Amino acid sequence: MRLSAAAIPALCSAAVVLSLAGTTPVLAQPFDGQRDAQPESATLAIVGGLLIDGHEGAPLPGGIVLVDGDRIVAAGSRETLAVPDGAEVIDATGMTIMPGLIDVHVHLDILGHSDYQHWHGSHRPNYPAIMEVSARQLLMSGVTTAVDLAGNPDALIATKERVESGAIPGPRIVASMGWITHWTDEEVQRHHRRTHTVNVRTVEEARAAARTAIAQGAGILKVHTGLTEAQLRAIAAEADRNGLRVTGHVGDRDDLLMRIRSGQDGIEHLSLSAGDSPIIHPDVIQGLLDRRTWVVPTMIQTLAQGLTAEWPDRRDNPRARALTPPDLWADIRSSIENPRRFGYFGGGLRVSRFRALRAKLRQLRDAGVRVLVGTDAGTPLNFHTDATWQEMDLMVRFGFEPMEVLVTATRRNAEYLGLGDEIGSLTPGKRADVIVVDGNPLLSMRDLRNVVAVVRDGRVYKRPGPGAR
Ligand SMILES: [Zn+2]
Known part of the structure; x- marks a missing residue:
């Protein structure tokens, strides 16, 4: 541990901030020795404000992050670091500096419209244009890496290229390139995502589907329902060979246990027990622990309609509206006029559902x-501009510590994606994905609505100032 004397009182006051926030005070993690080493040059300096670096340690007041090109070169406090000449400065005084958010389940081909058949029927030829809107909404809301779990491969490849070249603003995109199913032909034809449903009947076809997605650049594989144990094992083995995760939906309890045992790494949605039962079966809990399976609860997807029915003004979500072309917004707005009529996520309004989610998450x-x-994000009323902070807010309301939630949405999500060496914390050498929040998410996760600066790969996409929100 190497701390300057000047930094010690600052860390003590950070501990006070933590205890005021109702979190368990934690000892400051040692800076890793190079973190406050002064670099000779930097292209960007984010200066002032509370520094939350993506590790569990106490936040550091008077933080500073120095970026050179696309990499972080130093992170520490103004007590120990100076801004090199020539660096662009973002003043974060009074705000919070933290790693960009990572959302491991979004859909770039939808924007919150509530009629899938209408949306995909109308916009299938326009997926690249729709994905451009989603990408901008996510990035401007502080999401610097997003995992797409269903999109059309051609549109995703084009969108990824445009984002990576800087042609359009967007998060780093990790994509499954559609999803793999084992359905009847009729089920495939009926489905609104039939153009990017890869339906398999045999183990060989399952293996081939995994290889095709990987060849298309998939950074994760997504399996939907109906697959047999042998098919899942073949897909998981192919993913394993390429260092990728397999995630997806689950059916009933037997299906869930079969998937865990077959090597499915992620379970999407909190559908871990029948209906609204708040109890996850002990065998399932044990299976998740034994195989170290991750769970992605997507609670806001389940609750978005009910929350909107109770608070109809949310249909006019100003952040989503501001970042959606007027013709698309008019289409979305008319589809969400009456949130109570939607069948797809029926029951979202019931108090029992809220309680069941809370109980399962606590379990x-x-x-x-x-x-x-x-x-x-992108599912009905679940806007890309708000989904991530709302999910994080629900986690806090359901009993997680705020710092744990911040670390989950950054470093742990990065580790799950196999990107832990590249992103997820403000560590020298990592990619410069940094956001500035007007407020303190340790005190209120809702402050994440106020992302006033966004840097991805060292490039500034949003700066504090009028209209930054
Ligand atoms: Zn989904």
Whole structure:
């Protein structure tokens, strides 16, 4: 541990901030020795404000992050670091500096519209244009890495290229390139995502589907329902060989246990027990622990309609509206006029559902199951502009410590994706994905609505100032 004398009082006051926030005070993690080493040059300096670096340690007041090109070169406090000449400065005084958010479950081809058949029927030829809107909404809301779990491969490849070249603003995209199913032909034809449903009948076809997605650049594989144990094992083996995770939906309890045992790494949605039962079967908990399976609860997807029915003004979500072309917004707005009529997520309004989610999430937490932050953003009323902070807010309301939630949405999500060496914390050498929040998420996760600066790969996409929110 190497701390300057000047930094010690600052860390003590950070501990006070933590205890005021109702979190368990934690000892400051040692800076890793290079963190406050002064670099000779930097292209960007984010200066002032509370520094939350993506590790569990106490936040550091008077923080500073120095970026050179696309990498972080130093993170520490103004007591120990100076801004090199020539660096662009973002003043974060009074705000919070933290790693960019990572959302491990989004859908870039949808924007919150509530009629899938209408949406995909109308916009299938326009997926690249829709994905451009989603990408901008996510990035401007502080999501610097997003995992797409269902999109059309051609549109995703094009969108990824445009984002990576800087042609359009967007998060780093990790994509499953559609999903793999074992359905009847009729089920495939009926489904609105039929153009990017890869339906398999045999183990060989399952293996081939995994290889095709990987060849298309998939950074994760997504399995939907109906697959046999042998098919799942073949897909999981192919993913394993390429260092990728397999995630997806689950059916009933037997199906869930079969998937865990077959090597499915992630379970999407908190559908871990029948209906609204708040109890996850002990065999399932044990299976999740034994195989170290991750769970992505996507609670906001389940609750978005009910919350909107209770608070109809949310249909006019100003952040989503501001970042959606007017013709698309008019289409979305008319589809969400009456949130109570939607069938797809029926029952979202019921108090019992809220209680069941809370009970299941607490059961997972108390058992030590690994939970991630993913939202299903883009699903009905679940806008890309708000889904991530709302999921994080629900986690806090359901008993997680705020610092744990911040670390989950950054470093742990990065580790799950196999990107832990590249992103997820403000560590020198990592990619410069940094956001500035006007407020303190340790005190209120809702402050994440106020992301006033966004840096991805060292490039500034949003700066504090009028209209930054
Ligand atoms: Zn989804």
